[in-house]
Amino acid sequence: MEGGEAVILPVEQLLPDRAPLATLWVRLAAGLEDAVTSGALPPGARLENEIALSERLGVSRPTVRRAIQELVDKGLLVRRRGIGTQVVHGSVARQIELTSLFDDLASAGKVPGTRVLELAKVPATPLVATQLGVAPEAEVLRIRRLRLADDVPLAVLQNYLPPALADLDEQELADAGLYGGLRSRGVVLRVARQRIGARKATNEEARLLDLTRGAPVLTMDRTAYDADGAAVEYGHHCYRPDLYSFEMTLVDR
Amino acid sequence: MEGGEAVILPVEQLLPDRAPLATLWVRLAAGLEDAVTSGALPPGARLENEIALSERLGVSRPTVRRAIQELVDKGLLVRRRGIGTQVVHGSVARQIELTSLFDDLASAGKVPGTRVLELAKVPATPLVATQLGVAPEAEVLRIRRLRLADDVPLAVLQNYLPPALADLDEQELADAGLYGGLRSRGVVLRVARQRIGARKATNEEARLLDLTRGAPVLTMDRTAYDADGAAVEYGHHCYRPDLYSFEMTLVDR
DNA sequence: TAGTGGTCTAGACCACCTG
DNA sequence: AGGTGGTCTAGACCACTAC
Numbered sequence: 001m002e003g004g005e006a007v008i009l010p011v012e013q014l015l016p017d018r019a020p021l022a023t024l025w026v027r028l029a030a031g032l033e034d035a036v037t038s039g040a041l042p043p044g045a046r047l048e049n050e051i052a053l054s055e056r057l058g059v060s061r062p063t064v065r066r067a068i069q070e071l072v073d074k075g076l077l078v079r080r081r082g083i084g085t086q087v088v089h090g091s092v093a094r095q096i097e098l099t100s101l102f103d104d105l106a107s108a109g110k111v112p113g114t115r116v117l118e119l120a121k122v123p124a125t126p127l128v129a130t131q132l133g134v135a136p137e138a139e140v141l142r143i144r145r146l147r148l149a150d151d152v153p154l155a156v157l158q159n160y161l162p163p164a165l166a167d168l169d170e171q172e173l174a175d176a177g178l179y180g181g182l183r184s185r186g187v188v189l190r191v192a193r194q195r196i197g198a199r200k201a202t203n204e205e206a207r208l209l210d211l212t213r214g215a216p217v218l219t220m221d222r223t224a225y226d227a228d229g230a231a232v233e234y235g236h237h238c239y240r241p242d243l244y245s246f247e248m249t250l251v252d253r
Numbered sequence: 254m255e256g257g258e259a260v261i262l263p264v265e266q267l268l269p270d271r272a273p274l275a276t277l278w279v280r281l282a283a284g285l286e287d288a289v290t291s292g293a294l295p296p297g298a299r300l301e302n303e304i305a306l307s308e309r310l311g312v313s314r315p316t317v318r319r320a321i322q323e324l325v326d327k328g329l330l331v332r333r334r335g336i337g338t339q340v341v342h343g344s345v346a347r348q349i350e351l352t353s354l355f356d357d358l359a360s361a362g363k364v365p366g367t368r369v370l371e372l373a374k375v376p377a378t379p380l381v382a383t384q385l386g387v388a389p390e391a392e393v394l395r396i397r398r399l400r401l402a403d404d405v406p407l408a409v410l411q412n413y414l415p416p417a418l419a420d421l422d423e424q425e426l427a428d429a430g431l432y433g434g435l436r437s438r439g440v441v442l443r444v445a446r447q448r449i450g451a452r453k454a455t456n457e458e459a460r461l462l463d464l465t466r467g468a469p470v471l472t473m474d475r476t477a478y479d480a481d482g483a484a485v486e487y488g489h490h491c492y493r494p495d496l497y498s499f500e501m502t503l504v505d506r
Numbered sequence: 507t508a509g510t511g512g513t514c515t516a517g518a519c520c521a522c523c524t525g
Numbered sequence: 526a527g528g529t530g531g532t533c534t535a536g537a538c539c540a541c542t543a544c
Contacts, residue, residue, distance in 0.1 A: 023513065043482065049529060060515045062315075065530085075444045080480055081530045082523030088444060089482020190504070191328045191341065197498035198451035198471040216469030218451040227333055229296070229342020245450035251443070276532065302510060313534045318511085334511045335542030 006046045006084070009035055011057055024059055028067035036076050036087055047077070047085040075249040113148035114177075117156075117208075119170050124160070131223045131234040132162045141166035143178065146208055153209045154243050159235040178233070187232055194222040196246055201238070209240050216241055259301045259337070260294055264310055277312055281320035289329050289340050300330070300338040328502035366401035367430075370409075370461075372423050377413070384476045384487040385415045394419035396431065399461055406462045407496050412488040431486070440485055447475040449499055454491070462493050469494055 014031040015024075022030070035041040047053065050068070054061040068085055071077040079085045123137040132140060141161040147154045159178060161168060165185060172181040179189070201209065201217045209217070218239040226232050267284040268277075275283070288294040300306065303321070307314040321338055324330040332338045376390040385393060394414040400407045412431060414421060418438060425434040432442070454462065454470045462470070471492040479485050 025513085051529090061517090063514060066513095075446070078443055078480055078482065079530060080523080081521065082528075084529060086482075088478070190331055192503040193328070193500070194503065195498050195500045196449050196471075198469045198494035200469055214467075216451045216453055218449075218471075225341070227331055229331065229339075241451035245448050247446070247448045250445040250447065278532085304510090314536090316533060319532095332511060333542085334540065335509075337510060 004046065006048045006052075007041055008048060009040060013040070014053075015057060025063050025066040025070070028057070028059070028064065029070040032067060032071055033074070033076065036071070041087050043087050044089045045087045047087075049084060073251055075251055110149045111151070113151065114174075115146040115148065116143070116170055116173060117146055118142060118144040119168075119173065121166055128160045128234060132160060132231045134162050134231075139163055139166060141168060143168075143173065145173075149243070152243070153240070155237055155239040156205050156208050157235065157237045159233055161233055162231060165232065182232060188227050189224050189232060190227045191229075192222050192224040194220055196220050198241070205238055209238075211240065218244060218246075220246070257299065259299045259305075261301060262288055262293060266293070267306075268310060278316050278319040278323070281310070281312070281317065282323040285320060285324055286327070286329065289324070294340050296340050297342045298340045300340075302337060326504055328504055363402045364404070366404065367427075368399040368401065369396070369423055369426060370399055371395060371397040372421075372426065374419055381413045381487060385413060385484045387415050392416055392419060394421060396421075396426065398426075402496070405496065406493070408490055408492040409458050409461050410488065410490045412486055414486055415484060418485065435485060441480050442477050442485060443480045444482075445475050445477040447473055449473050451494070458491055462491075464493065471497060471499075473499070 013035065015027050016031050016034070018030065019027060032041070032047075041047070047068075048056070050061050050064050054064045057064070068077060068079065072079055076088055077085055078088055120142055121139045122142045124132065124134055124140045126136055128140060129136045129138060134140065140163060143157075143159045143161070145157045145159075147157055165182065165187070168178075168181050168185075172184070175181075176184060182189070197219050198216055199219060200214045201211050203213055205211070205217060206213050206215060211217070218241045220235075220237045220239070222233075222235045222237075223231055224233045224235075266288065268280050269284050269287070271283065272280060285294070285300075294300070300321075301309070303314050303317050307317045310317070321330060321332065325332055329341055330338055331341055373395055374392045375395045377385065377387055377393045379389055381393060382389045382391060387393065393416060396410075396412045396414070398410045398412075400410055418435065418440070421431075421434050421438075425437070428434075429437060435442070450472050451469055452472060453467045454464050456466055458464070458470060459466050459468060464470070471494045473488075473490045473492070475486075475488045475490075476484055477486045477488075
């Protein structure tokens with residue numbers, strides 16, 4: 001392959017002042033990411049070596065390494081001992097945008113929408129009680145929403161909040177969304193476990209999502225925990241598989 | 254919550270000699286992970302602070318931090334400034350094992366099996382050519398396998414290899430598996446993009462997986478790249494959703 | 507005020523790759 | 526042999542949390 005000469009970019013491009021409150025390595029990572037996505041560092045281009053870069057930027061080598069590692073984790077850069085650091089070749093960097101169904105819906109002209117179907121306190125089922133770590137039959141808040149994109153139904157979202165957070169009202173939900181409402185209550189999410197699967201749509205889901213009875217749906221179950229390890233939210237979501245899929249980049253370390 | 258006194262574990266437990274070739278931080282991370290999963294560090298337990306730990310172990314603080322970070326990323330530990338580092342509370346650490354359908358199949362008494370359905374050179378379809386970055390109609394190797402667990406059909410795996418790797422034979426595939434065969438050819442995987450979705454089973458898939466016609470299947474598409482950014486493999490896999498799901502832990506940074 | 511993790515520095519030595 | 530990233534050290538200062 002061959003990267004040829006290393007590409008030298010100006011310091012002010014690599015360390016943008018955009019977010020002066022961010023840490024050094026975050027700023028550097030942002031500068032590098034922009035350089036890659038803008039094409040200033042085209043696919044296959046070689047970066048300066050870490051030591052030269054750290055001297056030119058006036059930061060230490062571990063700081064440079066941390067920024068580069070961030071982009072390696074995102075799949076934009078590749079590092080090889082004895083070789084150097086390169087922008088990932090060819091299609092990968094571009095493909096991320098092309099095939100991004102997820103982002104398509106959030107941006108790209110699609111108008112996201114939400115319809116609240118239910119917001120009620122109900123006794124916890126055994127599954128919900130287990131997931132939230134509360135007593136069986138404890139009063140939890142059940143939220144059911146229909147998510148739309150361009151007025152096309154995309155997903156049925158069913159969430160449960162533990163008793164301590166069960167006072168969320170519809171106004172807050174509409175204004176800030178579920179996670180926004182939690183955040184304004186001082187809840188800080190730290191860890192989540194999720195599982196992605198598939199099954200037949202229930203009759204109600206088929207009706208809401210405009211599918212035929214028994215059509216496949218993509219499901220995602222998630223339990224989120226705050227800094228204390230207390231369960232904050234359990235959700236069972238169900239997506240129209242022709243309009244939604246989960247994408248991710250895996251990086252070898 | 255409250256973590257109380259920090260739990261002090263012996264140095265030899267935290268830095269096991271098991272893998273003396275591994276790096277320091279990997280060994281420490283392994284020692285800590287064992288302490289958590291074995292219960293020596295029960296849920297909610299507080300670790301020694303980083304400086305005390307580094308002095309007692311005779312390693313530097315960044316090394317301790319890197320090991321701890323690894324476990325934070327795995328969702329086993331939680332760090333908070335001014336507070337300390339704790340084992341994730343309650344159900345999380347345990348739940349990871351309980352709900353691990355993925356690991357259940359690889360271990361836990363299940364006997365994994367594979368049946369090669371096809372191993373043939375075929376002209377690349379437009380999709381495959383795009384994914385592998387080869388010319389349309391180029392000769393690629395198509396591999397179709399049925400994956401079994403305890404003789405129950407679990408998934409249909411369909412993989413494509415580019416012309417340069419199309420000489421993989423059935424013996425190698427049986428002995429080392431697909432990724433093993435690639436590795437023995439000197440291929441090092443670095444990055445992969447994957448997408449998880451759902452759809453109806455084709456009639457053939459339904460027959461192979463012992464499903465009714467049109468039943469839902471869980472699908473995973475993956476394109477893997479080597480260090481040069483060249484596509485090494487494209488796969489379209491399709492799983493029985495009642496026997497398989499994808500699990501992951503998300504960590505806030 | 508005391509203690510914690512979060513960030514950053516300035517260097518050292520090593521393992522690996524290319525010529 | 527020379528250059529690259531990979532690992533590790535020994536320290537500094539800061540921001541946040543508890544008391």
